[in-house]
Amino acid sequence: MRSQPARLLFAAGVLVALALPPVAGKYYTELLSQALIFGIFAMSLDLLWGYAGVLNFGHAAYFGLGGYLVALLAREVQGFDQSYLGYALAVLLPVVLAGALGYFLFYSHVTGVYFTIITLVVTMIFQLIVSDWYWLGGMNGLLGVPGFALHGPSGLGWEFDSEAQVYYVLLVVSAICYLLCRYIVRSPFGLVMAATKDNQERTEFFGYDTAYLTTIMFMISAGLAGLSGALYAHFSGFVSPPLFGLNFSTDVIVWVAVGGRGTLVGAFVGAVLVNLLKAIISDFLAVLWLLIVGLFFIVTVFFFPDGIVGTLRRTPWRAPRPLPRAASMREGGV
DSSP states (O other): OOOHHHHHHHHHHHHHHHHHHHHHHHHHHHHHHHHHHHHHHHHHHHHHHHHHOOOOTTTHHHHHHHHHHHHHHHHHSTTOSSOHHHHHHHHHHHHHHHHHHHHHHHHTTOOHHHHHHHHHHHHHHHHHHHHHOGGGTGGGOEEOOOOOEEEOGGGOEEEOOSHHHHHHHHHHHHHHHHHHHHHHHHSHHHHHHHHHHHOHHHHHHTTOOHHHHHHHHHHHHHHHHHHHHHHHHHHHSEEOGGGGSHHHHHHHHHHHHHHOTTOSHHHHHHHHHHHHHHHHHHHHOTTTHHHHHHHHHHHHHHHOTTHHHHHHHTSOOSOOOOOOHHHHHHHTTO
């Protein structure tokens, strides 16, 4: 249960998030909207890394897959115009891919450097495919993905054109994803995953199929990453091979590490902070901004190994409780 200062800090964060668009302006509102999408992506990795203890170095494969599926349907299928089918496939196909890959990896007890190599190879294969196949846009990617819209029956619909409208839509989607992930990690399934992370052999001794459970978490993580990729495709109107790249997979690891692994909220904090830092510094230092962001990451890892949110959660917020009256009288010699 949160302490009173933590509740106040959380409420203040919600109020700031709601009030940002009129204050931030168009440029920073778009930047924050992108950071929210990246926050969902980072949270999907945090589910796997922070709560299951599995670090996926090829997590961008699912993000890129979701983005490309939506872009292809918007381009090839007449009358698609952001139908719900695109989002369904953007979530379902990464889930199926993660299920097949997870079954092979976890039931074969593939761990350590071998797990890293296989996950890296998967995302590199996807990057090569979309780079070489012309009908997937090649190195130029796919353009013309429609923006955000909500379609209802009888031709009813709402277009979200302004930066503020898109920001609030993404804020609502982010909140829903966060609540869903929070429910998962606090459910009996999440508790067993936490036990598996701490001691897999002991968890198996109690009769749990840890390979099966880890595969399920892998699938949930991939589906959430695919959803964030679909949102990014509609937000940017463009997808390209670097979405599958090693650099992007590394970026999301940095976001989670900076914000705080195993916190969920830290994923958003890390994504927002790192992307804002990139945008602000790159305006002034076109060459050295990568070095400064790298130094920021190194300092955070060395001095705040639990991340920003993880460090704040371990800070003693609560004041010491007063002793019961009888105990205080004994200590006072009465």
